[in-house]
Amino acid sequence: MNKMWLVAITLISIVIAGAATASAQDLLGGQGRVRARIHTMGALGYGLAVSQSEPMNFELIKIGVAKVSVGLTEEEEEEVLLGRLYFGEEKYKLKDVVIGNGTVTANIYDFNDTQKGSLSISSYPKGDKEVWAGTMSLNGANYNLYIIQTPRIWKPKEKAEKVFEYCKNNPDKCKAVMKAVGHIICDPEGNVTCGEKIKIFCEQNPEDNRCKALQLGYCRFHLENADCRNLLMQECKKNLSEEACDRLGNMYQKFAEKTPGIGKNVPAWLERIRERIRNKQQTGSEGGQQQGG
Amino acid sequence: MKFAVLIILVIITATIFISGCVQQQVPVGGTEKMTGEEIEQEAGNVIEQEMDSALGNISLEDLENELLEQG
Numbered sequence: 583m584n585k586m587w588l589v590a591i592t593l594i595s596i597v598i599a600g601a602a603t604a605s606a607q608d609l610l611g612g613q614g615r616v617r618a619r620i621h622t623m624g625a626l627g628y629g630l631a632v633s634q635s636e637p638m639n640f641e642l643i644k645i646g647v648a649k650v651s652v653g654l655t656e657e658e659e660e661e662v663l664l665g666r667l668y669f670g671e672e673k674y675k676l677k678d679v680v681i682g683n684g685t686v687t688a689n690i691y692d693f694n695d696t697q698k699g700s701l702s703i704s705s706y707p708k709g710d711k712e713v714w715a716g717t718m719s720l721n722g723a724n725y726n727l728y729i730i731q732t733p734r735i736w737k738p739k740e741k742a743e744k745v746f747e748y749c750k751n752n753p754d755k756c757k758a759v760m761k762a763v764g765h766i767i768c769d770p771e772g773n774v775t776c777g778e779k780i781k782i783f784c785e786q787n788p789e790d791n792r793c794k795a796l797q798l799g800y801c802r803f804h805l806e807n808a809d810c811r812n813l814l815m816q817e818c819k820k821n822l823s824e825e826a827c828d829r830l831g832n833m834y835q836k837f838a839e840k841t842p843g844i845g846k847n848v849p850a851w852l853e854r855i856r857e858r859i860r861n862k863q864q865t866g867s868e869g870g871q872q873q874g875g
Numbered sequence: 876m877k878f879a880v881l882i883i884l885v886i887i888t889a890t891i892f893i894s895g896c897v898q899q900q901v902p903v904g905g906t907e908k909m910t911g912e913e914i915e916q917e918a919g920n921v922i923e924q925e926m927d928s929a930l931g932n933i934s935l936e937d938l939e940n941e942l943l944e945q946g
Contacts, residue, residue: 616909618917620925628930646926650918654909662918666926675919730941732929 615654619740621661622649623808624681625703625714629729631669634717644668645714645729647679647686667701669720674698683805683833684712690720703727704837705808706844707815707852712808715844733812741797742785748800749777756780759795802826805833819851822858831855 624647633639647665665676665688675695676688684706690699703716712731717724736744749756784793798817801810802825811830818827831852838845848856909917 616913616917618921620921626925626929644926644930646922646930648922648925650921652909652914652917652921658908660909660914662914664915664918664922666919666922668926734925734929 616652617654617656617659618650618652619743620648621651622681622804622806623734624648624663624665624679624806625686625705625729625731625808626734627714627729627731629714629727631718631720631725631727634724634726641670641725643670643727643729645676647676647681647688649681674720676701681806684811684837686714690718701727703729704841705731705811706834706837707849708847709849712811712815715841731808731812734809736788736797736809738785738788741788741793742781744800745784745793745796746777746781748796748803749780751803752799755799756796759792759799798826802829805830815851818855819849822851822854827851827855828859831859835859 626646626648628642628644631641631643645665645667647663649661649663651659651661653659663679663681665679667674667676667690673693675691675693677691678689680687685702685704687702688700689697690701691697699718699720701716701718701720703714705712705714707713711733714727714729714731716727718727719725780796784790784796787793798813801807801813804810805814814826814830818830821827834848834852835845835856
């Protein structure tokens with residue numbers, strides 16, 4: 583009987599301890615878990631830094647630059663732009679980051695927050711991937727950088743967040759695609775609950791064609807995101823009629839005009855877009871001349 | 876005897892409760908808002924994790940293979 587009594591007290595104590603711990607966490611507002619996620623991937627890849635004065639002096643490098651959302655709750659999230667650079671075995675922080683459409687600039691700091699240099703890179707498609715090329719000064723030496731962009735596979739949550747953001751900013755377009763999500767029928771226009779429903783649906787069904795269409799929709803307006811450019815590149819290989827292909831082609835063309843050497847040996851899909859852009863420009867200028875005449 | 880066991884169990888319960896509180900406070904430095912330094916630290920960790928999982932340990936051989944693939 584005594585043993586039974588002891589066992590009963592022990593079990594009750596364990597339950598109370600569990601509940602007490604949970605309530606302690608609740609009292610503190612569940613602050614322990616910091617939410618941190620990549621919002622926009624600026625650049626992610628590995629490659630070479632080649633000394634400008636001694637071409638045989640080179641080093642393997644890895645780079646990661648992103649806009650990251652950090653906060654204790656969704657409402658309190660703050661966005662920070664930063665990155666990391668591995669130069670051989672040395673690790674550096676990248677700060678004062680600027681992510682543009684296919685461009686990244688940053689200052690390089692050591693972990694004592696002393697500035698050690700800066701870098702500036704631009705991306706261009708080569709084969710199936712994007713390659714970053716640019717220059718870097720580090721510890722008094724100047725380098726040329728060549729980095730192969732590594733495509734990331736978005737996690738279901740990330741995909742859903744992109745869909746949510748797209749629906750929030752483009753409710754009319756979202757409405758057309760998402761008339762019915764499974765058995766949920768809702769109106770995304772100005773309806774946050776509906777947006778949340780779509781987000782949950784797309785998180786659970788990231789491969790659903792409607793969710794994929796909305797992810798692509800998001801990417802059409804976010805060429806600064808390297809993952810989006812990769813997604814669009816894959817899409818443009820299959821379907822050149824996408825309006826976003828012209829935008830992507832124009833973006834690369836601007837870089838090629840500044841550095842003509844890089845525009846040689848472009849992938850077939852980009853060559854066709856370049857041709858289309860040239861034709862449009864010619865038609866436009868001829869039309870302008872006729873109107874002017 | 877029973878009373879002693881009960882006291883021990885109460886102490887264990889209190890310890891677990893307090894450790895729960897302490898665990899929760901560590902990542903935010905005991906304040907409700909994160910400091911700029913903490914945000915930067917967390918963001919840096921996320922990027923490093925992403926680099927580790929996507930890039931791993933790259934050798935010159937891997938790079939050569941990638942470049943050959945690009946043609």
